Amino acid sequence: MKSYFSSDFKLGVLGGGQLGRMLLSETQKLDIYTVILDASAEAPCAQICNEFHQGDLLDFETVYNFGKKVDLLTIEIENVNIDALDKLESEGLEIYPKPKDLRIIQSKASQKLFYTDNQIPTADFSRYTSLEELKHSVSNEAITLPFVWKSARFGYDGNGVKIVRSLEDLEQLPNVECISEKLIPFKNELAVIVARNKDGETKTYPVVEMEFHPEANQVEYVICPARIEDAIADKARNVALKVADSFDFIGLLAVEMFQTEDDQILVNEVAPRTHNSGHYSIEASYTSQFEQHLRSILNLPLGNTDSKLAGIMVNLVGAEGHTGDVVYEHIEDILKIDGVTPHIYGKKMTKPFRKMGHVTIVHKDVAKAREIAQQVKETIKVISK
Amino acid sequence: MKSYFSSDFKLGVLGGGQLGRMLLSETQKLDIYTVILDASAEAPCAQICNEFHQGDLLDFETVYNFGKKVDLLTIEIENVNIDALDKLESEGLEIYPKPKDLRIIQSKASQKLFYTDNQIPTADFSRYTSLEELKHSVSNEAITLPFVWKSARFGYDGNGVKIVRSLEDLEQLPNVECISEKLIPFKNELAVIVARNKDGETKTYPVVEMEFHPEANQVEYVICPARIEDAIADKARNVALKVADSFDFIGLLAVEMFQTEDDQILVNEVAPRTHNSGHYSIEASYTSQFEQHLRSILNLPLGNTDSKLAGIMVNLVGAEGHTGDVVYEHIEDILKIDGVTPHIYGKKMTKPFRKMGHVTIVHKDVAKAREIAQQVKETIKVISK
Known part of the structure; x- marks a missing residue:
């Protein structure tokens, strides 16, 4: 077996944000030499990895040259230059997740086609190369209002997603390649993280539930385990597994799903990496998603995904009206509460809605954890000095 | 309140070994800028802290100048230049643990005097400025064989401790300041970590048990909770608390104790820092000892010490007969077992008995965890290439 630990082996990571930073905590634990590429010298990983390179993740030459320096390459963000990855792979570099899967996932249009091609349940959709094409379909009544609009590329965290209820809404959209999706009333938004290694060993984490703010339509809490029936949870895990198997995926795949009013499970979208919906695992799981990511890409045995x-x-997102050097107001008050762990991502500047960190609450009783989570949310504020 | 998180605040740490490395995992989680001083450029912390300085921890000028660069100073090893700390403290630098406590603890002779001065139960002892003085006491029959010899300074991990059973054993000892201690037959060796902050908030971790190899007289397993009666555990926690309170300690204090044949608790020695006996806490506790160390020295609320x-x-210590570039043989076999987490300290070279890492085993049932621990110990080998 290859020796990854305290050895000459170099792991390359495209992207040096908070996901990379939490991954570094695991590469440090196992002493895996880790080299990071990120566009910003201020990236959360810059100071604490073994070797940092500054450069554009979407630039062919930059990604290609970076890949030449490492023994195995992974990502912490999917918006990277895939052509460079294809060339590196053809020259023998191991890259996980596989470039072909990243290419499909990068575009929401090709993601949706992949689901229908593989009989994976998902909301009905159409694709358009431009806003004009979409408007044409609306005026033709080929699609009817309301519907969900999604930018084909570079959406994240609800960015690049809009509900179009009127012709005025349509006018606000950017002129980019996009899809329209049937608006599905749902009871719950769920997610399952699947880990799969090169040997095909596969494990799923428990189903988590994204609880939304009743008015703001923003995820407020990620709750593990989801407060749903076991039969629904089994169905969600099986759908997630089917997605990962259809890709013959290697690495971590986060599968976001809707539980519809009539208890169907529909795949919303996937992320080919560690995911916000798995951060709870650092404190709550036997194996954190970050350790599991390493295990899967290095073809090591997968760890226990139980909680x-x-x-x-x-x-922890930046408060409205605050831009500047960050202060975590009342953090000492949440540190007083048992089972509460803040994670600060190392971004010096806050701005409204910027993801600055997160807080995990663990408790034997999920209902009690939910109460504490609300208390945490109402207490700590991410403001500027 | 002072802002420690993503701020200009600089935490200084004297020592950059594995304890520092595990502390960095927590300073990174909270984005506390951390500056490390260590004699070796190859120290486990060197590459992954915010700022690394190379220098001798026992040199006055080096420690003093380092202290001038930081806002608060702590240690991960107690063998540091205390005169420099005294001067820095007199000039207003916050240093935790306090230099006066480090001075007492640095010498086993003054540690023992401290226990007797504060009515803390400990084995009877005598102190000697040299080996000649000790030999004189033996020939005078002021002390009788067998007894325990301890070097007053720079002992660690059983180093600097010998059982003297014969006059020949006496001849093998180095000529240094030392103590002799009554040889106490004991049932168990126990330890309790106490955390205390500047406000005087105090918490104790559960009692752990050091299980020794039946022949090799080496700690094989640290087990939490200790498999002892509740009344004994309460007594041990109370003794540990009394030690910390007697020091008016700030930081983490690891108190090692003997449970004698007649169920007395005697303090063996203390360490003014995170400790090998608390490594289990990373995976098993609500608050790891490393996070707790930060909370205590920064005067933050202490975290839950429950498991x-x-x-x-x-x-994980280097196997006999192996010196050179390290390989962790069969690590993939232990990764297959649920609840098993290896920690690799980042030392490139192994040599016999060098501490290279550790493995934590967590399980609902301590007896089952103990079985798995044995399996782990019998499987993984730290060898050279």
Whole structure:
């Protein structure tokens, strides 16, 4: 077996944000030499990895040359230059997740086609190369209002997604390649993280539930385990597994799903990496998603995905009206509460809605954890000095 | 309140070994800028802290100048230049643990005097400025064989401790300041970590048990919780608390104790820092000892010291007959077992008995964890290429 630990082996990571930073905590634990590429010298990983390179993740030459420096390449963000990855792979570099899967996932249009091609349940959709084409379909009544609009590329965290209820809404959209999706009333938004290694060993984490703010339509809490029936949870895990198997995926795949009013499970979208919906695992699981990511890409045995305790995650986002050097107001008050762990991502500047960190709450009882999570959310504020 | 997180605040740490490395995992989680001083450019912390300085921890000027660069100073090893710390403290630098406590603890002779001065139960002892003085006491029959000899300074991990059973044993000892201690037959060796912050908030971790190899007289397993009666555990926690309170300690204090044949608790020695006996806490506790160390020295509220699960730690030490570039043989076999987490300290060279890492085993049932720990110990080998 190859020796990854305290050895000459170099792991390359495209992207040096908070996901990379939490991954570094695991590469440090196992002493895996880690080299990071990110566009910003201020990236959360820059100071604490073994070797940092600054450069554009979408630039062919930059990604290609970076790949030449490492023994195995992975990502912490999917918006990277895939052509460079294809060339590196053809020259023998191991890259996980596989470039072909990243290419499909990068575009929401090709993701949706992949689901229908593989009989994976998903909401009905159409694709358009431009806004004009979409408007044409609306005026033709080929699609009817309301519907969900999604930018084909570069959407994240609800960015690049809009509900179009009127012709005025349509006018606000950018002129980019996009899809329209049937608006599905759903009871719950769920997610399952699947880990799969090169040997095909596969494990799923428990189903988590994204609880939305009743008015703001923003995820407030990620709750593990989801407060749903076992039969629904089994169905969601099986759908997630089917997605991962259809890709013959290697790495971590986060599968976001809707539980519809009539208890269907529909795949919303996937992320080919560690995911916000799995942050609870650092404190609550036997194996954190970040350790599991390493295990899967290095073809090591996968770790136990069960939970030690119920876990809830609250995102720490910049408060409205605050831009500048960050202060975590009242953090000492949440540190007083048992089972509460803040994670600060190392971004010096806050701005409204910027993801600055998260807080995990663990407790034996998920209902009690949910109460504490609310208390945490109402207490800590991410403001500027 | 002072802002420590993503701020200009600089935490200084004297020592950059594995304890520092595990502390960095927590300073990274909270984005606390951390500056490390260590004699070796190859120290486990060197590459992954925010700022690394190379220098001798026992040199006055080096430690003093380092202290001038930081806002608060702590240690990960107690063998540092205390005169420099005294001067820095007198000039207003916050240093935790306090230099006066480090001075007492640095010498086993002054540690023992401290226990007797504060009515803390400990084995009877005598102190000697040299080996000649000790030999004189033996020939005078002021002390009788067998007894325990301890070097007053720079002992660690059983180093600097010998049982003297014969006059020949006496001849093998180095000529240094030392103590002799009554040889106490004991049932168990126990340890309790106490955390205390500047406000005087105090918490104790559960009692752990050091299980020794039946022949080799070496700690094989650290087991939490200790498999002892509740009344004994309460007594041990109370003794540990009394030690910390007597020091008016700030930081983490690891108190090692003997449970004698007649169920007395005697303090063996203390370490003014995170400790090998608390490594299990990373996976098993609500708050790891490393996070707790930060909370205590920064005068933050202390975290919950309860365990999520039973935890057992196995040290990974270099195998006999192996010196050179390290390989962790069969690590993939232990990764197959649920609840098993290896920690690799990042030392490139192994040599016999060098501490290279540890493995934590967590399980709901401590007896089952103990079985798995044995399996782990019998499987993984730290060898050279």
